[in-house]
Amino acid sequence: MIKLLLALLLSLALFPALAVEPSEMLDDPVLEARARVISKQLRCVVCQNQSIDESNADLARDMRVLVRNRLLAGESNQQVLDYMVSRYGDFVLLNPPFKMSTYALWFGPGVIVALGIFAVAAFFRTKSDSGQAADGPPILVALNHEEQQRLDKIMENDQA
Amino acid sequence: MKRFKYMLPLVGFLIIAGYFAVGLTLDSKTLPSVLINQPVPEFMLAALKGSDRGFSSADLKGQVSIVNIFGSWCYACLIEHPILMRVKEQNLVPIYGIDWNEKTPDDGPAWLKKWGNPYTLVGADPKSVAAIAFGVSGAPETFFIDKKGMIRYKQIGAITIELWKRTLYPLIQELRKQ
Numbered sequence: 422m423i424k425l426l427l428a429l430l431l432s433l434a435l436f437p438a439l440a441v442e443p444s445e446m447l448d449d450p451v452l453e454a455r456a457r458v459i460s461k462q463l464r465c466v467v468c469q470n471q472s473i474d475e476s477n478a479d480l481a482r483d484m485r486v487l488v489r490n491r492l493l494a495g496e497s498n499q500q501v502l503d504y505m506v507s508r509y510g511d512f513v514l515l516n517p518p519f520k521m522s523t524y525a526l527w528f529g530p531g532v533i534v535a536l537g538i539f540a541v542a543a544f545f546r547t548k549s550d551s552g553q554a555a556d557g558p559p560i561l562v563a564l565n566h567e568e569q570q571r572l573d574k575i576m577e578n579d580q581a
Numbered sequence: 582m583k584r585f586k587y588m589l590p591l592v593g594f595l596i597i598a599g600y601f602a603v604g605l606t607l608d609s610k611t612l613p614s615v616l617i618n619q620p621v622p623e624f625m626l627a628a629l630k631g632s633d634r635g636f637s638s639a640d641l642k643g644q645v646s647i648v649n650i651f652g653s654w655c656y657a658c659l660i661e662h663p664i665l666m667r668v669k670e671q672n673l674v675p676i677y678g679i680d681w682n683e684k685t686p687d688d689g690p691a692w693l694k695k696w697g698n699p700y701t702l703v704g705a706d707p708k709s710v711a712a713i714a715f716g717v718s719g720a721p722e723t724f725f726i727d728k729k730g731m732i733r734y735k736q737i738g739a740i741t742i743e744l745w746k747r748t749l750y751p752l753i754q755e756l757r758k759q
Contacts, residue, residue, distance in 0.1 A: 466718035467718055467719065479682055479709075480682070480709055480712070480713075480718070483682075483708055483709030483710075483712070483713065484709070484713060486708065487708075487709070487710065487713055505713075506615075507615065508615070508616070508622075508713055508714060508715070508716040509615070509716045509718075510614070510615040510716075
């Protein structure tokens with residue numbers, strides 16, 4: 422049973438690597454490793470939510486081959502990525518770059534969290550100021566001195 | 582302040598509805614092209630099997646032309662094919678074909694023989710070198726090139742009669758005047 426489970430896990434672990442066919446791979450292991458790093462950052466433009474490293478679409482395969490040919494021609498990783506961006510735009514990068522047009526993307530979630538914290542803080546502040554929420558039901562707070570005396574009196578009468 | 586609070590759910594709804602209205606009508610397959618108003622990429626394509634001449638970016642210089650990416654495997658290419666044939670018959674504008682991603686070298690020539698060849702010159706691109714240089718993500722895609730060899734417009738998907746008459750042919754006439 423454990424063997425079967427392990428085999429299953431192992432086969433799942435193999436899937437992401439399957440798209441790169443042995444015939445595509447470069448002989449130089451250093452260049453091949455760089456090609457894998459670059460391929461993981463490039464979007465398959467046909468399937469859109471896979472990298473070209475994972476996708477077995479024809480175009481993804483051709484892009485992987487192109488990446489490798491450019492590395493063989495002596496280009497740096499950044500030059501290869503720049504070429505792809507010059508053809509397909511920032512869209513081809515799975516990690517959107519940090520620049521003016523993507524500020525909303527990068528800062529948006531933080532701004533929304535900050536607004537949320539501010540709203541929650543404001544909500545609790547109005548609550549503690551008036552002893553009740555602005556327009557909700559009364560909130561239970563500790564009894565003041567007068568109320569405590571009244572309660573004590575009631576309790577005494579009850580026991581008597 | 583109190584009134585504003587009652588408005589909040591409505592405001593929230595409108596924001597979310599706005600996102601959905603844009604997101605659900607947006608075609609995620611049409612990617613914006615960064616190549617508009619950029620020079621045609623340099624490429625050199627081999628001839629199709631049985632033909633003696635492919636074509637290169639140099640062939641596009643000095644005239645208004647169309648570059649059409651197609652393949653025998655591409656169903657939508659067959660839909661726009663009769664329109665391209667008419668463009669050729671009426672000699673409206675030279676069309677250059679990039680025969681992209683064929684399984685065998687025989688497929689492209691066989692397809693053109695069967696349906697007709699609307700292209701002034703055709704090159705084979707089995708390894709997607711030119712297709713990637715043009716930022717292509719599917720076929721058919723058609724690029725409109727001005728006299729200086731700049732890409733001025735990109736049509737994604739099949740050309741229809743309406744598109745040709747209303748947008749594409751007027752664009753060609755406009756580019757000729759420049």
